[in-house]
């Protein structure tokens with residue numbers, strides 16, 4: 066991962082088109098576990114804009130403080146975290162036809178070097194820059 070969209074989101078649609086890897090789903094997507102409520106970042110796809118921008122583009126575009134916050138890196142170390150989050154409905158990890166759930170043990174994603182406490186506290190992304 067990843068960054069995460071919170072219930073502060075006002076569904077303004079400023080972020081999704083900014084994402085270089087199409088990791089953001091609108092509130093009307095049936096792949097979004099928060100369908101009908103808010104936008105959603107797919108952690109198995111988000112690369113935290115590494116190799117694309119110096120700051121996460123979605124967070125730069127977002128007008129709402131606290132709407133886009135840090136989450137854990139999408140790495141093997143956090144495989145249980147994402148597995149449990151998927152079971153709890155916090156995430157809706159894509160199911161690949163042959164590889165199964167696209168958890169970090171199947172494919173890790175890039176992440177930015179930011180303090181871990183910003184991730185564990187789900188701090189506002191733009192406050193790190």
Ligand code: SF4
Pocket residue numbers: 067068083084085086087088089106110111112113114121122123124
């Ligand atoms: S941090 Fe970058 S890659 Fe991740 S959802 Fe936002 S724009 Fe997309």
Ligand code: SF4
Pocket residue numbers: 070073074075076077078079080081104126127128129132133
């Ligand atoms: S830009 Fe922010 S408020 Fe607008 S849809 Fe994206 S996360 Fe929600």
